Amino acid sequence: MSEAASTHVALAKSTRNSATTGSTKDGALLPSLAPLLHEWLPRQRWFAGKGRPVTGFRLVSATEMVPLDGTAGPGLLHLLLRVEQPSRSVRAADDCYQLLLGVRTSLPPLLAGALVGRVERGPLAGRTVYDALHDPRLADVLLERFRRPGSLGSLRFERTAAIPAGLAPRVLDAEQSNSSLVYGDAFILKIFRRVFPGTNPDLELPLALGGEGCERVPAPVAWFEAPGPEPLTLGVLQPFLQGARDGWQLALAALAAGRDFLPEARALGRATAEVHTALAAALPTPALRGTQTRQLVAGMIERLEAAAQAVPALVPYVPGLRAAFDAVTDLGIRGSGWAQQRVHGDLHLGQTLRSADGFWSLIDFEGEPARPLPERRMPAPPVRDVAGMLRSFDYAARSHRPWNPEWAARCRAAYCEGYAQASGSDPRGEPELLRAHETDKAVYEVVYEARHRPDWLPVPMAAIQRLAQSAAA
Numbered sequence: 001m002s003e004a005a006s007t008h009v010a011l012a013k014s015t016r017n018s019a020t021t022g023s024t025k026d027g028a029l030l031p032s033l034a035p036l037l038h039e040w041l042p043r044q045r046w047f048a049g050k051g052r053p054v055t056g057f058r059l060v061s062a063t064e065m066v067p068l069d070g071t072a073g074p075g076l077l078h079l080l081l082r083v084e085q086p087s088r089s090v091r092a093a094d095d096c097y098q099l100l101l102g103v104r105t106s107l108p109p110l111l112a113g114a115l116v117g118r119v120e121r122g123p124l125a126g127r128t129v130y131d132a133l134h135d136p137r138l139a140d141v142l143l144e145r146f147r148r149p150g151s152l153g154s155l156r157f158e159r160t161a162a163i164p165a166g167l168a169p170r171v172l173d174a175e176q177s178n179s180s181l182v183y184g185d186a187f188i189l190k191i192f193r194r195v196f197p198g199t200n201p202d203l204e205l206p207l208a209l210g211g212e213g214c215e216r217v218p219a220p221v222a223w224f225e226a227p228g229p230e231p232l233t234l235g236v237l238q239p240f241l242q243g244a245r246d247g248w249q250l251a252l253a254a255l256a257a258g259r260d261f262l263p264e265a266r267a268l269g270r271a272t273a274e275v276h277t278a279l280a281a282a283l284p285t286p287a288l289r290g291t292q293t294r295q296l297v298a299g300m301i302e303r304l305e306a307a308a309q310a311v312p313a314l315v316p317y318v319p320g321l322r323a324a325f326d327a328v329t330d331l332g333i334r335g336s337g338w339a340q341q342r343v344h345g346d347l348h349l350g351q352t353l354r355s356a357d358g359f360w361s362l363i364d365f366e367g368e369p370a371r372p373l374p375e376r377r378m379p380a381p382p383v384r385d386v387a388g389m390l391r392s393f394d395y396a397a398r399s400h401r402p403w404n405p406e407w408a409a410r411c412r413a414a415y416c417e418g419y420a421q422a423s424g425s426d427p428r429g430e431p432e433l434l435r436a437h438e439t440d441k442a443v444y445e446v447v448y449e450a451r452h453r454p455d456w457l458p459v460p461m462a463a464i465q466r467l468a469q470s471a472a473a
């Protein structure tokens, strides 16, 4: 999306309120909101730039979804905003975030928790701004937009099916990378917070799977985007699986009750294989041969080296871990290659839902949030997802006392059996590729935990020790 007409607001400690004002209405809006956003944004769970100061904002687009002058009740302002921060890498662009802001004269007590702040000057002076998703009236405005698709300002709304009116909205209370609203226990709307140019795989892949008749993934019924040569996917509405429980909770419950999780692991293997089969039918399946194998391995090595810099505890294991990657390069040169296809990209137990009738679904096809979007949309060997789930059984076993490694080993075997039954191909038949992907995933997890949940770091570190030894052996 072009930023030629964007408004820029620089923030510095002493001059936070002395922002440059633009001549347009939009130009005046951002400087008046900037001091509030500067305080509020870094506190949000979904803000990915924690730990780095926010130094400025650039307005990408502003759309008044409900007039802000109060004539139609609470106003609704949609913003796409680039957030300027000192970067970890010279190549990285500033992140673009999606905000939906409610505007009222005063905030009812029920919305107190959604407060962003009171505007001191500019076109909204004296008004209160808050996170609109928490306001049922404004959440209903969003639903109405999906019911009557089309363009509105910089936004375009699409739908594939009729959507009933008046479904009561509630914000999902989950530890999320994005924000979700549940409507009448019938639909769930995921609002992407950090947005990127290019269709989000969390829309692209469920749509493709729906087209193949695969029922393992709730098919999108509506979505909205900022159109352009590379559209920014902003939100997806899909059926809500009422009463479903996620695989992570179910695995922990089984561990706590001293039960195995084998029928579940087998069923999850089958569900994964069905999704892979449908994705391979719907989207390109380029083979992984010589040069591409070298590129795949080079990516793994690059991530390992970056991870070892970020988390020095990894350093002693680097040579052992590299052996797992080198084994893939050797086979790539000598062998006939491997199959590749679009995959989930961040599959773990928390991305699986079991309905009350025992049917397993997979959700959240965004891929690993830390990777650039073009990389997340690239085909990969399907064992990448298998490796993610194998790691997840290990995580579950390790998070329970006493540690029960056999529980995880049995789950891992049952999952691969289920996968083989449904696909005709046992992931354990490609041990080098599987180990390399498991290693790559464990390295990712080390960085993820060091950054987000340092208490959990011993879990992937234990796997790192095991993988480094077995690859070197």
Ligand SMILES: Nc1ncnc2c1ncn2[C@@H]1O[C@H](COP(=O)(O)OP(=O)(O)O)[C@@H](O)[C@H]1O
Residues within 6 Å of the ligand: 172, 174, 175, 176, 177, 178, 179, 180, 188, 190, 218, 238, 239, 240, 241, 242, 244, 246, 350, 351, 353, 363, 364, 366
């Ligand atoms: N179709 C659905 N039906 C029921 N619950 C869902 C559905 N999709 C997502 N959820 C719930 O919402 C949570 C967050 O969804 P997810 O897509 O993983 O969002 P995020 O990318 O923000 O982590 C999931 O853990 C799950 O509990």
Ligand SMILES: O=P(O)(O)O[C@H]1O[C@H](CO)[C@@H](O[C@H]2O[C@H](CO)[C@@H](O)[C@H](O)[C@H]2O)[C@H](O)[C@H]1O
Residues within 6 Å of the ligand: 176, 177, 248, 346, 348, 349, 350, 364, 368, 369, 388, 391, 392, 393, 395, 396, 445, 448
């Ligand atoms: O669900 P997200 O897309 O936000 O995924 C991220 O967070 C996950 C944790 O919530 C993280 O998963 C890791 O911890 C899980 C247990 O909490 C475990 O089941 C996974 O196997 C493990 O990778 C995921 O890596 C991260 O991308």
